[in-house]
Amino acid sequence: MLTSCPEPSEPAFLTRTASGVKLFVRVTPKSSKNSLGETFTDADGKCYLKVAVSAPPSDGAANAALIKTLAKTFALPPGAFSIISGLSSRKKVVLITGDDKVLRNAICAKL
Numbered sequence: 001m002l003t004s005c006p007e008p009s010e011p012a013f014l015t016r017t018a019s020g021v022k023l024f025v026r027v028t029p030k031s032s033k034n035s036l037g038e039t040f041t042d043a044d045g046k047c048y049l050k051v052a053v054s055a056p057p058s059d060g061a062a063n064a065a066l067i068k069t070l071a072k073t074f075a076l077p078p079g080a081f082s083i084i085s086g087l088s089s090r091k092k093v094v095l096i097t098g099d100d101k102v103l104r105n106a107i108c109a110k111l
Contacts, residue, residue, distance in 0.1 A: 025094055034054055
């Protein structure tokens, strides 16, 4: 897994916002299990957290599995998560609504 992120450093795939935090993720559908992986840097230098989901990429199943996996992993309510970019792409931006410091700590505690 990834190393923890002591204050004040931030994981490269996380950005704080006024309404919470944004996670930049790369989803792999039809995996053997739902899990978080390592980070991935694309050709443009953008960093993503790899997330594997067992659901297929059809009818929003992989997106729902992504939200469920993130919520369970970070022990946060699923209603706090919304996909704000990349609904039909492997690369997605997920907004987690709430206090940015609390969310950052919850995320970093699980990495």
